[in-house]
Amino acid sequence: GIFFLLLFIFLFQILYWSLKYFDINNDASLFIEDLEFQDKLSEAIDLHEIKKSQEPAFFNPNFISDYKGYALGLSNEEIDRLHQYRKAKKWIYSAHEFQKITLVSDSLLMKLSPLFKFPEWANKQKVIGAKTKQQQFSEKKNLNDINLATETELQRVYGIGEKLSNRIIRFRTRLGGFVSNQQLFHVYGLEDNVVKNLLAQYEVKGTTKISLIDINTASSKVIREFIYFDREAANGILRYRDSAGIIKSWSELEKIENFPLDKIEIIKLYLSL
Known part of the structure; x- marks a missing residue:
């Protein structure tokens, strides 16, 4: 009996250490870093970032700020001409008009015009x-x-x-x-x-009198029910009004988040300040 007991303990020890050795080796194999796959993944991410950075940034030339104009290569005089034209409530509808108003050079116009993006109503x-x-x-x-x-x-x-x-x-x-x-x-x-x-x-013959919406005092319900304002635009107006107080000029509408700028000239005909 003692002999078989000792034999059983001996065999059990051999089995225990064999399994422990197998598990350690097996676990180690699970955590081997696949360097080749990691390199391919990093390369794919880098290519995606490069492609994204190279995508053209289209913009509406009617809304070029001082900083944007400087970044595009416009001189102070050219930016001022554009802003004076826009203050007169006039719009630019083509690259040719942009050059005529700002007097930019042909080379700069050739560089910028492919990035111009006019709204659909401007083309019409x-x-x-x-x-x-x-x-x-x-x-x-x-x-x-x-x-x-x-x-x-x-x-x-x-x-x-x-x-x-x-x-x-x-x-x-x-x-x-x-x-x-x-x-x-x-x-x-x-x-x-x-x-x-x-x-x-x-x-349109102008026979109908329009009840203007006071953008500063109109209720949230009136703002949200106006057909040209979707939910995001209406919320943007209300947030801007809460933070800035009174909207004093039409130019401030361009600063409101999600405001439909492509229809701003039409919308202004239904609003009052």
Whole structure:
């Protein structure tokens, strides 16, 4: 009995140390660093960062600040010319206009113009502005007032059915009336060619009086219900108003987070300070 007991203890010790040795070696193999894979991963991250840094930074030349202009290579005089032009409530619609106003050199314009990003309405404005006065007069001499049109009358325009006519009326009602022909391009689902058909028969004649929204005193509900302000823009206005107090000038609207700058000239027609 003693012999078998000693034999059992001896075999148990051999088995214990064998398993312990196997586990240590096995665990060590699990934590071997894969240097090749790590190098590939680091290389991929570096390439991604380089590619991201090389992406062109597009910008609207109407909103070039002093610092931005200096970084782009504009002189103080060129920046001042741009700011004076914008203070007169005028907009730049093309690279050619930018050079005409700022008097930048051809070489600098060639460098900057590929980065210019104008809003969609600016491109449409260029097309409309390219028409001669005689063409505009001939197009408008017998046009009806879009603010007085009924759904039935709108459905007589090619491309407008019951759904679109109802959408135009609801858009007009929420605004209190159209103040610019350009707003028809803002109606959801109304394609450009249909808008052109509509403008061949209708225009804004200014017969409707708009109730202006006081941007400084309007309630949060009024701000949020204004059709041109989505939730982010409305919250940005309210936050700016809480922090800055009274909004004293139109230029301050450009500083508000998420403000729809591409429609700022239209929006200002519905606001008061």
